[in-house]
Amino acid sequence: MESVVLGTGALALLVYALAFASPYGLRVLTVAGVYALATFGFQIVFGLGGALSLAQGAFFGVGAYVTGILGSRYGLGFEATFPLSMLVPLLLALPVGLAVLRLESHYFALATLGIAQVLHLLAVNLPDLTGGSNGLAGVPPAVLFGWTVPRGLPMAGLVWGLVALGGLIGWRLARGRLGRSLTMLRDDALAAATLGLDVGRLRLAAFGISALFAGAAGALAVHTQRVVSPEVLEFPVMVSILTIAIVGGRGRMAGAVLGAVLLLHLPEWFRFLERGYLVVYGVALLATVVLAPDGLTGLLDRIAAHRIAVRLFGRKPRPLAAAKEPPLPPAHPSGLSVEGLRKSFGGVRAVDGVSLDLRPGIITGLIGPNGSGKSTVINLLSGLERPEAGRVLLGGQEVTGARADRLARAGLARSFQAAALPDEAGVLEAVAAARLAVDPDAATAEAHARWALDRLGVGGLAGRSCDGLPAALRRRVELARALVRRPAVLLLDEPAAGLTDGEKAELAAVLRDLAGEGMAVLLVEHDMGFLLPLAGRVLCLDRGRVIYDGPADGVRRNSAVAEAYLGPAGSA
Amino acid sequence: MRRALPLLIGLLAASSILSPALSPAARADDTLSFPVLVPLTGFLSLEGTSQRNGAVLALGQTPAGVAIASEVVDTGTSPEAAVTALERAGGRGTVGAVAASMLGTQMLAMLPLAQELKLPLVTVSGTASITEQGNPWVFRFFPGDAVTKAAHARYVVEELGKRHPAVIYQTTAYGQSGKTHLDAAFKALGVTPVFEEGVDPAAKDLLPVLTKALAAKPDVLVLHLHSGPTALLLRQAASSGVALPIVAGSAMHQPSTAALLEPAELKGVCAETAASPISGGTPEVKAFTDAYRAAFDKEPDAFALGQYDGMTMVLEAVKAGARSPDAIRKALSAETFKGLAMTYKSDGKGNMAHSAVIVCYDGTSRVPVLAKRYDDPALAAK
Structure with missing residues (x-):
C-alpha cells in the first residue's frame, strides 16, 4: 500500500512538472x-x-x-x-x-x-x-x-x-x-x-x-x-530553513518537502498584493503554527489517527519485531569497587570519602535522609558527575572520572529517581534506545527490547506510547531499559517510589532474579520495608559520609542511623 | 511520508490553479506588458518604492492605440527572489521591457535570464558591474558610480578645496562599488583618503566609526551609505558637534532621508545625485513633482525621476512603433532621449546617464539647492 501511495505522489509531481x-x-x-x-x-x-x-x-x-x-x-x-x-x-x-x-x-x-x-x-x-x-x-x-x-x-x-x-x-x-x-x-x-x-x-x-x-x-x-x-x-536563508522545518514538522523528511513546497509557493500566490503579500504570508504561517503545532506532518498524523479516517481507510499497527534475548557481555567477577569518593558543590561537601563494593549477585542498599548524598553517589558512579577524589574500579578496570557513555558501555546501567522516559516515544523505542550503542541496527535493538519487556512482564506495552503510562509501569519500562543492556552493575535510584504493595512485591521478585543471575545491584531507597528484606548489605549516608556499612538487619538497631533520621536522642 | 504526499499533490494543484486566478485579468494578445520588479521590502525599501512610483507614473502615459499592462512585484533583497520575479513576468504575455531592481546583486542575478528571455531591463541601479557583463539587455537611467563618484570627489577637492577626506562606506554591493570608484577618482585628483572604513547597513550606532574617522584628522567627511545609515551618521555627527563639511552619497538627497533629520542637522551637508526634483528646475520637472505628490503623497527623488525617465523613453520607443522587446532594446541602444533629469544616450554598454549634480542643505530646510552640475560626458570614462 505504502509503495502505491509513494508511487502516486511521485507520479503526481511528475505530471505537474510536465503538464501544468x-x-x-x-x-x-x-x-x-x-x-x-x-x-x-x-x-x-x-x-x-x-x-x-x-x-x-x-x-x-x-x-x-x-x-x-x-x-x-x-x-x-x-x-x-x-x-x-x-x-x-x-x-x-x-x-x-x-x-x-x-x-x-x-x-x-x-x-x-x-x-x-x-x-x-x-x-x-x-x-x-x-x-x-x-x-x-x-x-x-x-x-x-x-x-x-x-x-x-x-x-x-x-x-x-x-x-x-x-x-x-x-x-x-x-x-x-x-x-x-x-x-x-x-x-x-x-x-x-x-x-x-x-x-x-x-x-x-x-x-x-x-x-x-x-x-x-x-x-x-x-x-x-x-x-x-x-x-x-545572510540570516534570512537560515530563517527560511528553520521555518520550513517547523512548519513541515520537526525531524521529518516529508515535513521538509511539504514545508519547502508550501513556504516557497505561498508568497508567490499573493505577489499581486505588492508588499501586502507579507501580511498574508505572516497570517498563513501563524495559522499553520497554531493549527498544526507539530507541523504539517504532525497534523496529517492526527488526521490519519482520527476515528473516521481509521474507519474509512483502515489502520494497520506497526508490526513488532520478535523478541530476542540479547547476548550476555563478559562477566565482571569483581563488580564495582569504590574508594574514598569525594564531591563538593560550592561550599557543600555532598560526598565525603565514600567507599563501597558492589559484588556480583548481591543487592546493596544505600539509605540516608534527604540531602545525605545518595543521588550524588549514583551520579558519580554513573559518570554524570566527576569526583574530586577517590578511585572507581569496574570489573577491575580503573574508570575514575570516566564519561557516562564509557561506563555504560563497560557494563554499568542506572535508573533515575524520576523515570526518564521520553513522552513522545513508544515504549519499545524507549527501551530499544538502550541497545543503540551496541546493536548493529534498530531492528535488532527492538527485538532485544521486546525480550526485556517480556522478561519484566510488560510485553503488552510494546506498542504503546510512554506518554500517559502509570507510575508503576513507567518504572517497569525504565527497569527494562536498564536490564536490556545486560549490565554487570545496576544502580537503581528509588525504584519503588509510588508503587503499591503488590507492585513492590513484583519488583522485589524481579530484582532478586537479576541478582541471582550474577548482577551487582545498588538500590537507593527510602522504603525500608521494601529494601531491608532484599538487601544483603546496607550503607547509610549522612552529610556525605558513610555512617553505617553492614548487614541489613543491623540498620534499625544502629544509633547513628537513628540519629541521622530522627535527630539526637533527647533533642526537641 | 505516505500521508504527506497527497497533501503535496494538493499544494501543487493549488499552485497551478491559484496563480492565474489571483493574477490580473487575462490580457489581450496585443497588450504590451511592463512589469515593475523592485525591492519594496527590506533595507532598500525606501529607494525601491521611489523606483516603483517613478515607473508607475511613467506607465500612466499610455501611448494612443497601444494597450499597456503593468504589474508591480516586490523582489525583496535576495537575488533569488528577483530571478523568480523575472521568470514570472517573462511568462505573462508580451513583455516590452522590465523596470528592474536597483539592487546590484539582484540585477547581476537577473541579467543572464533577461538575456535568455530577451527582455530589456530598465533600472536606476548605480552598481558599476551591471553594465560590465557584456549584456546588451540592460539600460541604466541613473549615472553609474564612475560618473557620480567622480563628481563626488571633484566637488570635495575642486570646490571645497579639501585634500584629506575620511571615507565611510557601506559593506554592501552599493557601498563597495562606490568606494572603489571614489578611490579611483581621488587618486586621479592626487588625493589619498586619510581614513576608509566600511560599515554594515544593520549597524545601530555609527559613533565608533565616526570617532575613528575624526581621529585620523580629516578635513572633510565623505559618505557613501544607504538612506538610514546616512541619517544616523549625520545625526550622531551633529550631536557630537562635528564641524567638518560632509559630502554624502546619493541616498542623502532623498526627501525620505532628509525627513529623518532636523534641518539644523543638515547644515553644511552636501550630496551627489543624478537630480533633485524637489529643488525645482524646469516647468516639466515641476509638473512631474506635482504629479508625483498627487499620486503618492510623497516627495520624489532622483531614483523616481530616473526610473520615470527610463520608462518614458521605453514608451517613446513604443510610440515610435516598437512592439517587441528586441525593437525596444534597439531603440534604447540607439536613440537619444531628452528626459526630465538629463539627456540620455547609451554608451554602448547600457549606461544611459552621464550627468551628476551636487546638492547642499543650508540648515534651514530639508530642500537642498543645486550647488554644482557635472555634465562632462568624459566623466563616464574616468
Whole structure:
C-alpha cells in the first residue's frame, strides 16, 4: 500500500512538472527543492538531535560559494563542483563542531550564528576571491558530464532527483540507529549518555551530515540563480530553513518537502498584493503554527489517527519485531569497587570519602535522609558527575572520572529517581534506545527490547506510547531499559517510589532474579520495608559520609542511623 | 511520508490553479506588458518604492492605440527572489521591457535570464558591474558610480578645496562599488583618503566609526551609505558637534532621508545625485513633482525621476512603433532621449546617464539647492 501511495505522489509531481507547470512554476518548484534539501540536514541536527544550529544557512552559503568560484573562475563542471560543495562545508563543520558542540542550547545557537557572521564578513571582505558584496556573476549552468542542464524542466528534474535521493538517505538515517540515538539525545542528553550513547560524537556526526546537505543545496541554488553573493550567507536563508522545518514538522523528511513546497509557493500566490503579500504570508504561517503545532506532518498524523479516517481507510499497527534475548557481555567477577569518593558543590561537601563494593549477585542498599548524598553517589558512579577524589574500579578496570557513555558501555546501567522516559516515544523505542550503542541496527535493538519487556512482564506495552503510562509501569519500562543492556552493575535510584504493595512485591521478585543471575545491584531507597528484606548489605549516608556499612538487619538497631533520621536522642 | 504526499499533490494543484486566478485579468494578445520588479521590502525599501512610483507614473502615459499592462512585484533583497520575479513576468504575455531592481546583486542575478528571455531591463541601479557583463539587455537611467563618484570627489577637492577626506562606506554591493570608484577618482585628483572604513547597513550606532574617522584628522567627511545609515551618521555627527563639511552619497538627497533629520542637522551637508526634483528646475520637472505628490503623497527623488525617465523613453520607443522587446532594446541602444533629469544616450554598454549634480542643505530646510552640475560626458570614462 505504502509503495502505491509513494508511487502516486511521485507520479503526481511528475505530471505537474510536465503538464501544468510554467517555466515560472518550475523555477519555484526548483527553489523549493533546493530548500527541501537544505532542510533535510537541518532536520537531522535540529529536528532529531535538538541542536539549534544557526550555521545551516552558512553551510548553504559555503556550498554556494564553492560552486560559484570553481564554476565561474575555473570552469569546473557539476560533477566536480557538486561533491566539493558538499565536502568543503563538511570540512568546515568538523573543527567548528568540535569547538562548539559541547555548548548548551542557546550558547550553541549563538556560537553557530557567530560562524555565519564570520563567513559573511569574509565573503564581503575578500573581494579577490568572492567578488565582495557584488558577489560573482556569470556562474555557468550545471554541466553534467558535458551536458549543460537547461533551466526549466531539466534543472527541476536534476534538483528533485537529488531531493528524492537526499530524502531517502535522510529518512533511512532518521529511522535507523543514528536517528533514534539523536532523538534520545534530544529528549534527554543525560539519560542518553547513561545508555552508552556518545553525545559528542553523535552531535558531531549530525552537524557534519547537516553541512553535507546544506552544501549540496547551496550548490544547486547557485546553478538556479547563476550568481553568488553574500546574501546566501545572510540570516534570512537560515530563517527560511528553520521555518520550513517547523512548519513541515520537526525531524521529518516529508515535513521538509511539504514545508519547502508550501513556504516557497505561498508568497508567490499573493505577489499581486505588492508588499501586502507579507501580511498574508505572516497570517498563513501563524495559522499553520497554531493549527498544526507539530507541523504539517504532525497534523496529517492526527488526521490519519482520527476515528473516521481509521474507519474509512483502515489502520494497520506497526508490526513488532520478535523478541530476542540479547547476548550476555563478559562477566565482571569483581563488580564495582569504590574508594574514598569525594564531591563538593560550592561550599557543600555532598560526598565525603565514600567507599563501597558492589559484588556480583548481591543487592546493596544505600539509605540516608534527604540531602545525605545518595543521588550524588549514583551520579558519580554513573559518570554524570566527576569526583574530586577517590578511585572507581569496574570489573577491575580503573574508570575514575570516566564519561557516562564509557561506563555504560563497560557494563554499568542506572535508573533515575524520576523515570526518564521520553513522552513522545513508544515504549519499545524507549527501551530499544538502550541497545543503540551496541546493536548493529534498530531492528535488532527492538527485538532485544521486546525480550526485556517480556522478561519484566510488560510485553503488552510494546506498542504503546510512554506518554500517559502509570507510575508503576513507567518504572517497569525504565527497569527494562536498564536490564536490556545486560549490565554487570545496576544502580537503581528509588525504584519503588509510588508503587503499591503488590507492585513492590513484583519488583522485589524481579530484582532478586537479576541478582541471582550474577548482577551487582545498588538500590537507593527510602522504603525500608521494601529494601531491608532484599538487601544483603546496607550503607547509610549522612552529610556525605558513610555512617553505617553492614548487614541489613543491623540498620534499625544502629544509633547513628537513628540519629541521622530522627535527630539526637533527647533533642526537641 | 505516505500521508504527506497527497497533501503535496494538493499544494501543487493549488499552485497551478491559484496563480492565474489571483493574477490580473487575462490580457489581450496585443497588450504590451511592463512589469515593475523592485525591492519594496527590506533595507532598500525606501529607494525601491521611489523606483516603483517613478515607473508607475511613467506607465500612466499610455501611448494612443497601444494597450499597456503593468504589474508591480516586490523582489525583496535576495537575488533569488528577483530571478523568480523575472521568470514570472517573462511568462505573462508580451513583455516590452522590465523596470528592474536597483539592487546590484539582484540585477547581476537577473541579467543572464533577461538575456535568455530577451527582455530589456530598465533600472536606476548605480552598481558599476551591471553594465560590465557584456549584456546588451540592460539600460541604466541613473549615472553609474564612475560618473557620480567622480563628481563626488571633484566637488570635495575642486570646490571645497579639501585634500584629506575620511571615507565611510557601506559593506554592501552599493557601498563597495562606490568606494572603489571614489578611490579611483581621488587618486586621479592626487588625493589619498586619510581614513576608509566600511560599515554594515544593520549597524545601530555609527559613533565608533565616526570617532575613528575624526581621529585620523580629516578635513572633510565623505559618505557613501544607504538612506538610514546616512541619517544616523549625520545625526550622531551633529550631536557630537562635528564641524567638518560632509559630502554624502546619493541616498542623502532623498526627501525620505532628509525627513529623518532636523534641518539644523543638515547644515553644511552636501550630496551627489543624478537630480533633485524637489529643488525645482524646469516647468516639466515641476509638473512631474506635482504629479508625483498627487499620486503618492510623497516627495520624489532622483531614483523616481530616473526610473520615470527610463520608462518614458521605453514608451517613446513604443510610440515610435516598437512592439517587441528586441525593437525596444534597439531603440534604447540607439536613440537619444531628452528626459526630465538629463539627456540620455547609451554608451554602448547600457549606461544611459552621464550627468551628476551636487546638492547642499543650508540648515534651514530639508530642500537642498543645486550647488554644482557635472555634465562632462568624459566623466563616464574616468
